[in-house]
Amino acid sequence: MTTSAVLASLSGLGFGLSLIVAIGAQNAFVLRQGLRREHVGPIVALCALSDLVLICAGVAGMGALVQQVPVAMLLARFGGAAFLIGYAVLAIRRAWRGGYLDADAGGSGTSLAVAVGTAAALTWLNPHVYLDTVVLLGSVATAHPEHRWWFAAGAGTASIGWFTALGYGARLLSGVFAKPLAWRLLDGGIAVVMLALGVRLLVG
Template structure:
């Protein structure tokens, strides 16, 4: 295996290790996959967003954290507000299972609203910047001239993960044919997002 491919494999491994952990973005992709609702758009938004952030980090944009510390605080506060608001919505869905649509029944979210929510969950999450721009960017620099191989591996890892999560979720649809399963999922999403939101809020204050 060439040194370039080794760098790409290293990027793939680190990229996957950073995004596989359940968070607000992954929870949203999972729910959209289970509903089979705007999955291509959601997967594309997440994968492209990650690619942009990874490439920005490798290109040297990690200096933002040192030069604009106030901007980091603003992003954390905005992210906390959004996550806590989404946690409330998920909690309401858990308490009202009749409003949950498994397939074509009930009210479905429009494409524009889904994309906006996905963008917000991605770009208002400061952990995304810490993981992709700062951490991946700094590790990529250690590979020298092969840093773009590393970046390519990380981008592929992101695409593979979001594709598998979005399109693979439909395999679980028989389980989620029952309203009780949706209540558990939405309750879990509410807890995860509330915890992330409170964590961001405490780190910003």
């Protein structure tokens, strides 16, 4: 492994983290499931694998193709907005009614299919995922033409590390979320994030 390959990997790692470490619908959902200790492994795996697929697509040059299919992006935009706003409504209802689950209980309130389906929707129905991971990251990877796959490896490592830390590290906050009020505040914050992202998609 040459010095250039190492630098490309580190560049991919840093750029990947800069894209993924932000308050968003996907991260908020992974955090909540981690706090509930509910289907964490499958959700972390789905989010990380999805990112790996998108990263590889971007580095392989799919970004240009995505930009040439505006209809697909438009459908993803409105579909994603509808899903995000709907999820925000559910979060508001949980916050209002106090529908929380003790983090020590080992989640049993949501089925595996529903949890994984929600994670998949939050990932693949978000057009910003394609613009950031496929188009933007793919463009930056061209700065390392001979080592672009090392760049992809670095970005992929960032995604795997982040989702693993977020999903499994959330349990360290279980003491804070032992009280119903903390869950209400969390769901209220998630509702704000989801609603803001949904409206942002609608208004373009």
